[in-house]
Amino acid sequence: MxxxxxxxxxxxxxxxxxxADTAYEAIxxxxxxxxxxSDYGNEKEVGVGIKRAIDDGLCTREELWITSKLWNTFHAPEHVSLALEKSLSDLQLSYLDLYLIHFPIAQKFVPIETRYPPEWFYDPEAAEPTIELAPVPLYKTWEAMEALVESDKVKQIGVCNYNTGLLNDLMSYARIKPTMLQIESHPxxxxxxxxxxAKDYGLAVTAFSPLGALSYLELEMADKTESVLEQSVVKAAAEAHGKTPAQIVLRWGIQRGNAIIPKTSKVERMKENLALFDFTLSDSEMQAISGLNMNRRFNDPGHFCEAAFNRFHPIYD
Structure with a gap:
């Protein structure tokens, strides 16, 4: 595999x-x-960038690994393939390398013709809009995900934002096992x-928001004082290796054995974020950076669902 x-x-x-230009420049x-x-609302534009890159000979489709995610409103088994087909159409692809359940949260279905991406509110025009949940068990959603693999439109399937309990449960019933767990993880x-x-079960792990607070400043979900790049152990390692603090934190992420998905619109930063393979952090540097852990979760439905979408809905507690 x-x-x-x-x-x-x-x-x-x-x-x-x-x-579209960002996708092209990244490739x-x-x-x-x-x-x-789906929820990022920009898959059509990513698809334009991918097509241009392939047409220009920068890569082949087979050289790319494209991940997408099933949004919460498409959890019912009859809607899973519908969601996949929309993503494939927008991305101008015939298959995905990986398809993930975005959150272990089933919301009421919103037809694509009504609003896409559906986002969190069931009806944004309501007098008091809120998240409306749907009674869809996760095992039913997973069965529909397995069917996508059997249709050859998805090479691998996995989950995002699952906790240990949900992961243990999933592995007890999955006929086609997940290959990936994507989670927020940073120092x-x-x-x-x-x-x-996850690794005991044979899953790979992808860490989103690998630089921590930086992704959340504009959303007012983090404070500038929470930047891990300002930590003395990170700065000391950067100086020792002749790298930037961001490169140190990203190297820590992959040296733990995880994939990471940083983002930037600046080409020079794109290249910098890839330049992680000509140095290795020492065991003491790795331990010092890991020692910064304070269980600070920036992307937490237990906070943002109530604050932004008028419904208290924690999933990690």
Whole structure:
């Protein structure tokens, strides 16, 4: 089974106006792993960038690893293939390398013709809009994901934002086992036990938000004082290796054995984020960076669902 490239490019919050060019430039810079999702609202633009890169001979489709994710409103078995077909159409692809359940949260179905991507509110025009849940068990969604593999439209399947309990449960009933767990992980949220459990089950792990707070400043979900790049152990390692603090933190991520999906719109930063393979952090440097853990989760439905979408809905507690 093919392994995921260790450093990918994440498309969460990449503005549609620059997204096609960003996808093209990322491939040109050397990225072969692109992390997408229905909910990011920019898969059409990513698809334009991918097609242009392939047409220009920068790569072949087979050299790319494309991930997308099933949104919460498509959890019912009859809607899973519908969601996949929409992503494939937008991305201009005949198959995905990896398809993930985005959150272990089933929401009420919103037809594609009504609103796409559906996002979190069931009806944004309601007097008091809120998240509306649907009674769909995760095992039913997983059965529909397995059918996608059997249709050859998806090479591998996996999950995002699962905890240890859900992972243990999934492995008890999965006929086609997940190959990937994608989670928030950075030096402030190392998730050691969850990562260990996933690997014990034979899953690879992808860490999103590998630089921590930087992804969340504009959303006001983090504070500038929470930047891991300002930590003395990170700065000391950067000086010792002649690298930037960001490169140190990203190297820590892959040296733990995880894939990572940083994002940037700047070409020079794209190249910098890929330049992680000509140095190795020492055991003491790795331990010092891991020692920064404070279980600080920036992407937490237990906080943002109530704050932004008028419904209290924790999933990690």
């Amino acid at each position: 093919r392994n995921i490239p260790e450093v990918g490019f994440g498309f969460w919050k990449v503005d549609k106006a620059i997204c 040109k810079a050397g990225y072969r792993h692109l992390d997408c999702a 402030y949220l190392t998730q050691e036990r969850l990562v260990r459990l």
